[in-house]
Amino acid sequence: MSRGAFRLSWDKSILLLLILLVLFGGMNNEYFATGDNVNFILGDISEIMLIAFPMALLIIVKEIDLSVASSLTLASALCGVTWQATGSIWVAVLAGIMTGVACGLLNGLLVTRLGLSSLAVTIGTLALYRGLCYVALGDTPIADFPTEFTDLGYTPIAGTFLPWVVVPMVVAGIVFWYVLHGTRFGRWLFAIGQGDEAAEFSGIPVLRVKLWLFILTGLMCGIAGIGYTVRFASSSPDGALGFELLVIAAVLFGGVAIAGGVGTIWGVIAAVLIWGFSQSYLQLIGWDANALVIVSGVLLLLSVTIPRLLGALRESVAQRTFRPKGTEGAPPPPGEGVAEHSPAGAGHDQGSHRG
Amino acid sequence: MSGGLSRVARLREVPVLSALIVLLLLTAILNPAFRGGEGLKAILIESALIAFLAAGQANLIIMRHIDLSVSSTAGLVSFLIGNTSMNNMGISVPQSLMIAVAVGAAVGIVNGALVAYLKLPSLVVTIGTLYLVRGIFNYLAGGVTVTADALPGWVAAIGSGSILGVPDLFVIALILCVLMTIVQTSTRWGRDLYAIGSNPPAAARVGIPVAHREFAAFVLNGIIAGLAGMLLLFRFSFADATAGLGIELYVVAACVIGGVAIAGGVGTAMGALIGAVLLQAITFALGALGVSQFWQQAVAGALLVLAIAFDRIVALRSTQRINRLAEAPV
Amino acid sequence: MAQPLLRISDASKRFGGVQALDRASLVVHEGEVVGLLGENGAGKSTLVKTLAGLHQLDAGVIELDGRSFRQGNPRLAREQGVAIIYQEPSLFPDLTLAENVFVGRQPKSGGRVDWSQMRARTASLFADLGIDLDPGRLARGLSIADQQMVEIVKALSLDARLIIMDEPSAALTNAEVERLLGVARRLRDQGRGVIYISHRLEEVFQVCDSVTVMRDGATVASAPIAEVDTAQIVRWMVGREITEMFPKVPAQIGEVILSVEGLSSTGEFHDISFEVRRGEIVALAGLVGSGRSEVVRAIFGIDPITSGTITMAGTRLSRHTPSRAMAAGISLVPEDRRLQGLLMPASIAHNTALTVLRRLRRAGLVRIGAERRLAEEWATTLRLRYASIDDPVERLSGGNQQKVVLSKWLATSPRLLIVDEPTRGIDVGTKAEVHRLLSEQAAAGMAVLMVSSDLPEVLGMADRILVMREGRLVDEISRADATQERVMTAAAGAAA
Structure with a gap:
């Protein structure tokens, strides 16, 4: 199938790009490929990576969560507040993670129970959760975390140059890869993205699956929120601003189709790494840190534009080479579909295919 | 006013307006300090920029699209004008307008072309341009800060001036929203937007040039975002690399609260303006009532979620009612 | 003239x-x-x-x-x-009726849309046809x-x-x-x-x-x-007499598999009761819109019911969902093959295995090899014509697509197979194969419930015909008594 063939080449080219980038960077800048720098890069991308995994699953089932950055910050905030209140870092970590889960649960319920568009809902909860961060913290960050906690942010794991935050990242990568590409649940996700009605007619509990994905996203935001707290040694209400856009950019650049039904975990991993390494390289050669957002924007635009252009190109080539094959029944001509669209009849069940 | 226009207004804007009035009255009753009119004036000044941007955004949301790049565009324009003034010892109004329109149109053309003609999702495209423009902006701005003394006198004059007690900034936003509402309710171009948002395939079937309308609305919104950059400068007499950061969500919130439903097909720019004022009024009311300022954003967010859910619940209710009617024995 | x-x-x-x-x-x-x-x-x-x-x-x-x-x-x-x-x-649900009539060419005066003229013209057109609607109301609802x-x-x-x-x-x-x-x-x-x-x-x-x-x-x-x-x-x-185009295999009709009692769904169908037995093919006939598809979708747990009971082999089904229906041994080959039956961009193997992934797992992982083998076996059984089992089903012809749908449901070894318009839009050869297959399955002890608008198919295949009209069961006809005229008459409510 043409889409599959293209997806493969997209993933391959991403991986190739990553390798080229690392080689190029390593050759042109002596600091680029050092353990210290890689340690820094891996820490820097860890939150994006953690949230990009569940975001990929959400986009595969044609949903989205824009509230992830706010959820992450709220998790971090609750972690800080609980630390101050209880003095137990374990309770604080648990509180942070549960906060993330609660955020995801609310999003999921609004989307699956009320049937709201996840885009609209999560724009709303983005503002809500961010607001709650200010409620929890005021405008003063909490920064008096124990040093053995915050040291995890940059101390390498003994005998390596890898930071401790790599551990959840690697574990999550393996788990998500396994779930998406190996299990029945993963198959269900692709099925929902490729045709949610057919998925429902195949016995897949579509709404329940989506609810769990939102909760899972919340959980990962909670974990990322703890990582964020560790790395910055503080909980602050204005952390991770605009982070949701980075995550989505990375997921789409990793070959997950915004139209759903297509995507791989290793494409997402490669995309996040490319983002991290390219940021690092540009910074090393003296780019302004703030100007680096250009890279994110360009990557995002390219990741949706190129597949569309290639698709259009392939279509026009295909149309010139052979006439479209008709199926036995009269195929619906373009611009048709009268039976499908009857919003004015919202009173009558829209999806009802009368028989 | 003609029947259709009043009908549209009656349907969606009135509840928001009533909520606003009740809120203002309550605040005035409970907090005497608010009664002097200064409180109201502050609300109008603060909501002007959001309302101005909402006028263009409403067109897009009506068509089931969205443009998140407006904050970057506005910020870039405000910096460019400020910076030009700083380097050239002042800048004229036409020069400023040229910068605003040129930059805004450029961003709008990119967004519009990708969404309307390449059929890419507007959310993704405008997140991309949000980054891209913000990145260019940061690259140019670096550590530069434009302060009031580098700006020509007319900037501060508009920023602090008022007409009949109404702040200039709000008057500008009001004029744009009124004009836009007239376009939306009384021109075929405007009506096409509602048809597209209400039932896209049917709009194409009745011969509405959907892609052209989408493109034009994105370009128009880009230009409005560019002009909003001037408002930003008027308001703060100050510009640096953070100008306009994050306001896109307030613009969307103002639209949705003001009755421009995210599902498309309904709402007006005037509604969005009322929504913007209401958002700001809540912030002020909370402050005036002694609620910690830290609750303000959370309340605004909760309100946005409620506005979205409310529309849906009302729709579900009416569907159920009709199903029950259909059940009536024949 | x-x-x-x-x-x-x-x-x-x-x-x-x-x-x-x-x-x-x-x-x-x-x-x-x-x-x-x-x-x-x-x-x-x-x-x-x-x-x-x-x-x-x-x-x-x-x-x-x-x-x-x-x-x-x-x-x-x-x-x-x-x-x-x-x-x-x-x-356009969000526009007024008047504007729906004139959308894209609204009357104008002085450069602006003339709402009152638009309403007046619509009102007069409504009056011409004796339509009692307010031109100013929204189309929604x-x-x-x-x-x-x-x-x-x-x-x-x-x-x-x-x-x-x-x-x-x-x-x-x-x-x-x-x-x-x-x-x-x-x-x-x-x-x-x-x-x-x-x-x-x-x-x-x-x-x-x-x-x-x-x-x-x-x-x-x-x-x-x-x-x-x-x-x-x-x-x-x-245009033709019913011939032996339908290879009906004689089957032993056994105990009741599906029993439906007093099934109702607001606005869709009312008080539907019937049984389907082991080895029996029961046809649900009626005009398009008579509620047939809604009934079978409710039996499969897709659509909610407002009252009534569904009993499978003596066990009453409660909190009915498609996955519970599947667990109870019900399969549904839905009406709309492209939208409901198949994942068009997914492969033949993935589509076939989608309903039985639970069975194909080892240590939680779906075994790719077993999945492909399953799909290939069914492809052989149903004489599917395909190039590769990894090809997306959207490349297959309609008849072959329908065979994949049948595969994915027969793979669940159902006790009750519901087929909704099983041969719509497929060629004559494949049609005969589908009929043979349904007959064989019934002969092997499956209960089959078939919704069809194809009268020769209904008469040729069914042991019993239930006819629906406007959401109600109006007639039950045995194979011996079935004629096109009788089914048509019951379905259309006309005096023949």
Whole structure:
């Protein structure tokens, strides 16, 4: 199938790009490929990576969560507040993670129970959760975390140059890869993205699956929120601003189709790494840190534009080479579909295919 | 006013307006300090920029699209004008307008072309341009800060001036929203937007040039975002690399609260303006009532979620009612 | 009579391997209502879509008002005076009725949309047709019947000469149908031509001046309504005696598998009770819109029910969902193959295995090899024609796609197989294979419930026929007593 063939080449080219980038960077800048720098890069991308995994699953089932950055910050905030209140870092970590889960649960319920568009809902909860961060913290960050906690942010794991935050990242990568590409649940996700009605007619509990994905996203935001707290040694209400856009950019650049039904975990991993390494390289050669957002924007635009252009190109080539094959029944001509669209009849069940 | 226009207004804007009035009255009753009119004036000044941007955004949301790049565009324009003034010892109004329109149109053309003609999702495209423009902006701005003394006198004059007690900034936003509402309710171009948002395939079937309308609305919104950059400068007499950061969500919130439903097909720019004022009024009311300022954003967010859910619940209710009617024995 | 308003002659159109239109002809005069009749797949839709500007004929002539009709462009078709009223119209829910009528060409005065003129003109058009609707209300929530009325008014405002009503009554109540027929007569009296497509012969006799019957893409007969009767029309439509095209295998009919009692769903169907036994094929017949698909979807747990019970092999099913239905041994081959039956971009293997992934796992992982083997086995059993088991099903022909749907459901080893329009839009050869397969499954002890609009199929396959009309079960016919006329009569509610 043409889409599959293209997806493969997209993933391959991403991986190739990553390798080229690392080689190029390593050759042109002596600091680029050092353990210290890689340690820094891996820490820097860890939150994006953690949230990009569940975001990929959400986009595969044609949903989205824009509230992830706010959820992450709220998790971090609750972690800080609980630390101050209880003095137990374990309770604080648990509180942070549960906060993330609660955020995801609310999003999921609004989307699956009320049937709201996840885009609209999560724009709303983005503002809500961010607001709650200010409620929890005021405008003063909490920064008096124990040093053995915050040291995890940059101390390498003994005998390596890898930071401790790599551990959840690697574990999550393996788990998500396994779930998406190996299990029945993963198959269900692709099925929902490729045709949610057919998925429902195949016995897949579509709404329940989506609810769990939102909760899972919340959980990962909670974990990322703890990582964020560790790395910055503080909980602050204005952390991770605009982070949701980075995550989505990375997921789409990793070959997950915004139209759903297509995507791989290793494409997402490669995309996040490319983002991290390219940021690092540009910074090393003296780019302004703030100007680096250009890279994110360009990557995002390219990741949706190129597949569309290639698709259009392939279509026009295909149309010139052979006439479209008709199926036995009269195929619906373009611009048709009268039976499908009857919003004015919202009173009558829209999806009802009368028989 | 003609029947259709009043009908549209009656349907969606009135509840928001009533909520606003009740809120203002309550605040005035409970907090005497608010009664002097200064409180109201502050609300109008603060909501002007959001309302101005909402006028263009409403067109897009009506068509089931969205443009998140407006904050970057506005910020870039405000910096460019400020910076030009700083380097050239002042800048004229036409020069400023040229910068605003040129930059805004450029961003709008990119967004519009990708969404309307390449059929890419507007959310993704405008997140991309949000980054891209913000990145260019940061690259140019670096550590530069434009302060009031580098700006020509007319900037501060508009920023602090008022007409009949109404702040200039709000008057500008009001004029744009009124004009836009007239376009939306009384021109075929405007009506096409509602048809597209209400039932896209049917709009194409009745011969509405959907892609052209989408493109034009994105370009128009880009230009409005560019002009909003001037408002930003008027308001703060100050510009640096953070100008306009994050306001896109307030613009969307103002639209949705003001009755421009995210599902498309309904709402007006005037509604969005009322929504913007209401958002700001809540912030002020909370402050005036002694609620910690830290609750303000959370309340605004909760309100946005409620506005979205409310529309849906009302729709579900009416569907159920009709199903029950259909059940009536024949 | 004078020169006809519309004259179609020798119209032919192919889609891939199917001859949708085969030298069809149709004539409509001014001030005439022509009933266009035929079974599903007879070519009516293709003809209508050609007039709508959605298809272009391979060969043949269409003349409108003596001039050659320019094909292939919906806008052009409208400008030439053709308007189509569909079974499910598509209005703009957020716009007023008046604006729905004039959308894209709202009357203007002084550069601005003239709302009062628009409302006044709509109101007068409504009055002309005796429609009691407020032009100022929104279209949202309007009943299908009222939506059709707005579409008709829109056609009139465009001054359409030829108005085609494509099964407009399928979703309407009796009272609504009466009003619709009244409007059709008014249109005729205004000198317009009307093509009325319906499966309900009763309506055809009430409103049409003549009938044209199509079969297998060709026009088999045209006659003034006064010269024909129901039996004659049914003979034309069916055109053949039921032959041994249906390889019915004798089966031992055993104990009750599915028992449905008092099943109701608000607005869809009411008080449905029946049983299906082991080894039995039960057909659920009725017109499109009579509630058949809704009933089987409710049995499979897709649609909610408001009251009644579903019992599988003695166990009452509660909190019914598709996955619980599957666990109870129910399979549903749905009506819409492309939307409900298959994941079009996914491979044959993935589609086949989707329903039985639980069985194919080892240590939580889906075994790719076992999945492919399963799909290949079923492909062989059902004689699927394919290049690779990894090919997306969208590359297969309709008949082969249907075989994949059957595979994925037979793979669950159901005790009750529900098939909704199992042979719609597939070629004759595959059709026979599907019939053979259903027969064999029944003979092997499966209970089969078949929804079908294909009368020969119903008569040829079923041990028992249940007929639905307007959401209710109206007749139960044994195989021995079944005739086309009896089923048709029960379904259409006409006195034959």
